[in-house]
Amino acid sequence: MKRQPPDVAALLELLNQHEVRYVVTGSAAAMLHGVVLEPGDLDITPARGEENLRRLGRVLEAIDARQDPDAPFGDWETDADGEQRWVQRDATPEDVASRATWKPDPTNPASFDHLLQSRYGAIDIVPEVSGTFEELVPSAVAVERDGQRVWVEAIHDLLATITVPRREKDRDRVQQLRALQRNA
Numbered sequence: 031m032k033r034q035p036p037d038v039a040a041l042l043e044l045l046n047q048h049e050v051r052y053v054v055t056g057s058a059a060a061m062l063h064g065v066v067l068e069p070g071d072l073d074i075t076p077a078r079g080e081e082n083l084r085r086l087g088r089v090l091e092a093i094d095a096r097q098d099p100d101a102p103f104g105d106w107e108t109d110a111d112g113e114q115r116w117v118q119r120d121a122t123p124e125d126v127a128s129r130a131t132w133k134p135d136p137t138n139p140a141s142f143d144h145l146l147q148s149r150y151g152a153i154d155i156v157p158e159v160s161g162t163f164e165e166l167v168p169s170a171v172a173v174e175r176d177g178q179r180v181w182v183e184a185i186h187d188l189l190a191t192i193t194v195p196r197r198e199k200d201r202d203r204v205q206q207l208r209a210l211q212r213n214a
Contacts, residue, residue: 036072036151039176044093044150046178048085051077053166055156055191057203059183062173065206071145071152075183077163083136086155090134093148097129101145106159160191185211 038058045052054062056073076086103125104118135141139157146153160166160183169184183191185207 034147034151035068035070036153038069038072039178040150041072041093041148041153042175042178042180044089045074045086046180048089050085050089051079051082051163052086053163053170053181053183055160055166055183055188056154059188060203060207062175062180062182063171063185063188063207064210065203067203071154073154073156073160075156075158075160075163075166076139076142077167078139078157080136083134083139083142086142087134087136090146090148090153090155093150093153095146095148095153097132098145098147098152099129106143161187 036058038061042054052074053059054073055075056071057067057069058072061067061069076082102118103121107117132144134155142155143157143159144155146155157163166183166187167181169187170181171184173180173182189207189211
């Protein structure tokens with residue numbers, strides 16, 4: 031499967047129908063706040079409870095979610111200051127084999143942390159990188175989108191995530207988010 035942009039409305043509707051508790055993060059969160067962009071994927075941070083992850087697993091199964099075969103291999107590492115960063119590495123034969131048989135384990139939130147491709151486009155499950163659901167939801171904003179009420183990462187949390195380290199693709203997003211924040 032080639033990585034396709036997400037059908038955000040369809041994915042949010044399915045997540046809500048299955049009563050998955052989550053916060054939208056990343057570029058889709060910026061879009062839902064009003065930044066003009068087309069997200070490359072739908073990033074969500076799910077609540078890490080086992081029953082919630084079972085519901086999320088059922089959604090992923092229903093949309094034929096599979097690990098992106100072209101995604102780089104690597105691991106999240108935590109720096110001395112607590113910041114997490116992705117460190118790319120060469121794939122092992124076990125890594126390659128595990129992509130073909132991947133199935134998330136509801137007792138292990140980290141097992142969901144993959145770039146996925148589905149019938150509804152790209153979706154990225156990020157249980158902890160931008161903060162956990164429990165950390166993000168108190169300041170998250172409820173947004174109506176295509177008849178769906180969704181919780182979206184607060185602008186200040188989103189800015190903290192996309193400004194360190196700064197990526198060139200985030201420059202315009204940061205400017206638009208800061209303008210939205212000033213005008214709120």
